[in-house]
Amino acid sequence: MQLDATYADLNGASVFITGGGSGIGASLTEGFLMQGAKVTFVQRSDGTAFADEMEAKHRNRPLFIKCDITDVPALKQAVEDAAAAHGPVTVLVNNAANDKRHAAMDITAEDWDWNQSINLRAYLFAAQAVQPGMVAAGGGSIINFSSISYMMGNAGYVSYVSANAGITGMTRGLAREWGPERIRVNALAPGWVLTQKQLDMWATPEDLDAHLARACLKDHLKPEDIVGGVLFLASNASRMMTSQTMVIDGGVVVTG
Template identity: 55%
Template sequence: MTFQHPFATYPSLQDRSIFITGGGSGIGASLVRHFSAQGSRVTFVDIAEQPSKVLVEEIAGKGHTAPLFLPCDLRDTDALRQAIHVAAKTHGPVTALLNNAGNDDRHRTEDVTPAYWDDRMSVNLKHQFFAAQAVRPMMRDAGGGSIINFSSITWMVGDADCPAYVTAKAAVWGMTRALAREFGPERIRVNALVPGWVMTERQMKLWLDAAGERQIRDRQCLEDKVQPDDIARMALFLAADDSRMCTSQQFVVDGGWI
């Protein structure tokens, strides 16, 4: 379906300092594009440097303020903290954090080693906590902020082909609830954004075959496929002042899969 009307513009996002993890491709790249189009001052980190640099050039070429890209392996907590420090020094205190980065590589229980388990927790969960920890003081001093932790419907449906990933994404919800309660008195909102099967380039290349097409038709209430832009538009709302009384919640964008 093609919509003929423009989507929402959020005045409160103009000039807001935004920090996005995993912004070089997929959902993350859509987040970077959408926040840049809102006039936000965007910093994003990613381990993949080349596509990230191309994204910066693309956005600048459209006349938007170029986002700041900082190469970062999020498994390195000190490097993540340093990136957040640079973002705040460059664009002002971070008042919206989007913990988007993750990896849903398939695996079977019998093949999981302790090292692989720890890596999956680091890639999909650990950095979200420490990014929230790092931005909390600056959000508090700024009078509030919004933290958006990215989960997945995989833990709700109990997908059987990536148990470590499913575990991490379930833990994101518990973490979100705990942080929302702790940070709330400081006017820091913490929510979970829960995508369904989103048609990123990676997803379509690896898993969207005839069986996948049938699964979408069978499971979703809506016929349209979920696109990265659909996730980004929900993130805009959750980062903006329009959602000022929304916290400790899950916002599912899955076309009615669950």
């Protein structure tokens, strides 16, 4: 991966990324490591091999902590462990999500609660966990991953779409409440990023063609296309930017 910008203030910064060992999250972890940041990432599956790969490639090993983000006490403990290893977390990237397809009429109360626990609830409690350290450090940046799915009104996964709309509301509420502490909170809404999971499960040729037809830029998104925006939001280059939603989708939706 090649980065087009270097942010001096990210060198040595303590960064915490949920879902940071695969898909978009893996590219985010690598991007921060290339900036010289001290990265902790959590996920349910074993990320040791990825951490080994990053250490060999960049001579900067991320700290992997196995954690199910729906387990709030475990998530808060992971933040404490990250702070013990790297200093207070000053950049939080709430990236982990699950966009499992489902018909609205098939959802049970248990399905809904499970989906929201991953796609919305964990974001709040991760933010809550890093907030005291950010206050002590004099500020920080929280980046909440949303999605253009709710802007498009996509069908086929209404619980996920609802959560992503909620993420932008949460982002604005936290930005207002914590702004006096110099904690910035922004959302980033990617378009359809063709991770291996997407290619394996849902990216049919017909759907890919239809999506690209709606885009201004006629290239499909790759995970590394999202990294630059996240680094910008994390850095002092965006120091007066908060309570905003940045869209990176090749021009599928229009904001403003």
